[in-house]
Amino acid sequence: MKQTRITELFGIKYPIIQAGMIWTSGWRLASAASEHGCLGLIGAGSMKPELLREHIQKLRNYFKEKSISKPFGVNIPLIRGDVDELIKTVIEEKVEIVFSSAGNPKPHSKLLKLSGIKLVHVVASVKHALKAQDAGCDAVVAEGFEAGGHNGLDEITTMSLVPQVVDALTIPVIAAGGIADGRQIAAAFALGAEGVQIGTRFAASVEASSSNAFKNKIIEAADDSTRLVLKKLNPVRLFKNKFALDVIKAETEGASAEELEEILGRKREMKGIFEGDLDEGELEMGQSSGLVNEIKPVSEIIQKLLREFNGAVEKF
């Protein structure tokens, strides 16, 4: 796989980022992705600052024991109430790479950059990509409508979004949304991306901290098994289980934001992803879950991605 501004920026072998995913990408998944040549991200979205610190230290200890010297990063959702604490934690722990999402990077970018941190922001439209570039980000993730979990309001797909963001920016673009297969990595490069961020494929790995029940649901999913819901609150792509179907029904009948808040309640992600409550939990996964048919160790997933990528590129 070719070297790009993204492999150079992070000092990684393959331009593949393992996405930060709540209840899924702790130190085990991130260390495995980084160890095998990608960039692993610890997902702080489901961690209090002290738990994040613990995961960072555990990853570092693991690398030390195995004499591994590889970069890794932390994903921080900026809408978190304790975002300043999370940022303080990554600075104190001398984390070198931060992927920010779900919010505006501007109020935080100066501090992060002054701390020597490489900053990448996740965007879902050209407008937000330009804002991230203006805020001093080193790169953006352009994430399409097909991505699992939280998503933009404009419903722009990876195929449409990536080339438009590439045309609008001078900083490098990482494509995300719908990518679970090496053919799609090749497609993302054809669109002008210099890296890809992959979530769902890595969520169905041995090293992911999510429940086996959730991982098996990714394996079970077909092309039409997910839906973007809760657009009046904060859009999120879910497997269409009982909870998601209840939400879809309420939305079809015109439920207000307040009524949806009521249905949503609290801790649905933990319930679904971590505890494996397949009926009442939120099962966040992307449309690419239809391409994922086996729970595998991260090393095997990466080898498979490379083989599929080479197969796709050879055909040109």
Add this chain to the structure above:
Amino acid sequence: MKQTRITELFGIKYPIIQAGMIWTSGWRLASAASEHGCLGLIGAGSMKPELLREHIQKLRNYFKEKSISKPFGVNIPLIRGDVDELIKTVIEEKVEIVFSSAGNPKPHSKLLKLSGIKLVHVVASVKHALKAQDAGCDAVVAEGFEAGGHNGLDEITTMSLVPQVVDALTIPVIAAGGIADGRQIAAAFALGAEGVQIGTRFAASVEASSSNAFKNKIIEAADDSTRLVLKKLNPVRLFKNKFALDVIKAETEGASAEELEEILGRKREMKGIFEGDLDEGELEMGQSSGLVNEIKPVSEIIQKLLREFNGAVEKF
């Protein structure tokens, strides 16, 4: 651009199909696309059988005068009340290629195939792709959520849909949805497609029969200018003009199918696309409209697609 089962099936130079589009792809657009090495389609969706016959004959006369011998096809939406009359017309006029959409090809495929017609059906999910293959289709168009005009119910994007359809079928797959640029043609091939179908880019051509007001709206559109609406009736992707925003508002408030029928009224597509009523008409276009910045003759559009494709492929 490489030869595939799609170039072979139709006897065309480039594996590019100009989509059948209502009020847009009459004989002028279809003949221009076919003349310059692609497969042009006359869109019967906005034609009565006798008008379709006229367009087929005009295209043939034009080719005869210019001594051109190239294939072309007709797109027929199967939900039309007079679908049998349209099919009778293409058989009588000895049309060799039919693209069917919006319905089930099974009741019509035997007659079309017995008449020596090559049949391609447009699908938006793996399930419908398998049904089209079982019905005897020679190929399918796998069309993603980002496509303009009428669309599937499952909201599956081109990036996710194409490889899943390719894996499920033995017949060749044409990718559609979001493709307006040669980089995206390269991406579609990486995903395993053997051809692409392009709508919006060809709608903003000199030869398209749509109004200049509509074509200029395609030029004006940004990445976030369209929305898939009317999901309770028959989902359609529109530019977010006054009419579309009225529909979005009603849908957000939970409008029923009957209430949406009322708002929709009749002949909105003709009003918007053909007559250029930019407020009250339906302006069908895809998310790729954000990539279209100039109204050009078809020959120049095709040359640009080839240059962009080569630029994308050279980078591998």
